[in-house]
Amino acid sequence: MADKQYELGDAELEVLKVLWERGASTVRDVLQALHDQGRNQAYTTVQTLLTRLEAKSFVRSDKSEFAFVYRARLTRDRVTRSRLKTLVAQLYDGAAGPLVLQLVRMEQFTTDEIDELHQLIDRLDSEADTKNQEPR
Amino acid sequence: MADKQYELGDAELEVLKVLWERGASTVRDVLQALHDQGRNQAYTTVQTLLTRLEAKSFVRSDKSEFAFVYRARLTRDRVTRSRLKTLVAQLYDGAAGPLVLQLVRMEQFTTDEIDELHQLIDRLDSEADTKNQEPR
DNA sequence: GACTTTCTACGACGGTCGTAGTAGATTGCG
DNA sequence: CGCAATCTACTACGACCGTCGTAGAAAGTC
Structure with a gap:
């Protein structure tokens, strides 16, 4: 498996x-x-x-x-994403939510990052029905 | 070493x-x-x-x-945190910010999670006054 | 052309990890 | 007590990974 x-x-x-x-x-x-x-x-x-x-x-x-x-042959983004996915699967049974929460709780962020997070969250909020695409 | x-x-x-x-x-x-x-x-x-x-x-x-x-002998939290730290160090030179950003971008969240994120970010926001972080 | 430097191919070694077998100790049962 | 089931200790093996060494090919130098 x-x-x-x-x-x-x-x-x-x-x-x-x-x-x-x-x-x-x-x-x-x-x-x-x-x-x-x-x-x-x-x-x-x-x-x-x-x-x-x-x-x-x-x-x-x-x-x-x-x-x-x-x-x-692969972008950094692609590789990090894959590693991340593995880790999320291993530690959180695939749910990224708890991970982000934990990360946000445990780490310090710069105000810029917090800003960007704000924007991202807001955007997530509005498009909260994006379909699940799985590009192989 | x-x-x-x-x-x-x-x-x-x-x-x-x-x-x-x-x-x-x-x-x-x-x-x-x-x-x-x-x-x-x-x-x-x-x-x-x-x-x-x-x-x-x-x-x-x-x-x-x-x-x-x-x-x-160790709590789940402790272990996951440590693994996370390792991964962040390896992939993002220790900066958790970009990771979170990427995660938020790449994953779907439930509305509940988005809610909680909102709250967390808000809290971070208010604590971020005396923030004098220098990212590396 | 002979010598030196650089590169490539291949093999190797020790340690971690996933997996499991075997032998001997311990315990329970009739 | 004698035997079967269970547990523990020890060993092992193959794959992966980090690390190199050696030998030979290719290229540059004088």
Whole structure:
């Protein structure tokens, strides 16, 4: 049950994030970026991560240059949404409401964020009958 | 670095949830509950999970009865909060605001939840006077 | 062309996790 | 008491993941 096609590990996610932030990158580019972030991995480690990400179809590579260039195949939004969904399913049986409530209770927000939340909630209020679309 | 004391796996979490829901339970109790949920594990699998959870201090056991009785040592709230924090840290660099925004955008809410959100936001609003937050 | 650097392919290792089997201890029953 | 059921301890195995090393191919340098 549940395809559970094994999501991303932490290190893999870090690599993906680099690709999101700086776009198409070589192994060395990613390595450099990670180094700058304090992570200190070997070149081949990053290479492995990228290879695995490609096997999972999270990135694609192309070789027109000397070295392979990697690009993310999914947007950050898409991935975070999926992770979120998993977490919501696991912890709250799929109900996002309680999660948001808990988050709102537990975290500090800037006035700007509160503002935006206001607007969002209001909008939700009015279009409270939006249909459920499931784009695969 | 990073202690990264390896959090809970999916199966471990399921077990914990059973303990939260039905309180002190034996291996067999948990097994039964999981079976009722459709999961079909072996007795010893559940036993292993409980043992590992105990090793990680998520549960504690006591043996006054014939069989060990296990109890959760942390509240559901505590665990979900921690998982959430991890996810927020990983995906949003620790800023919960954007997460909430995304969640609110992506999920459907019942009118009740929207109501409660309204109230929460309002409350936040009034508390947000002495807010001197600097997001990272 | 020989040497150095860089990249790629592949294998590997240890730890976590989900899963479960086996053996031995404990308890209950007739 | 003797046996069956149940429980516990220990071991194991395969997949995933983070981490690299080594060997060989490709490219640049002098």
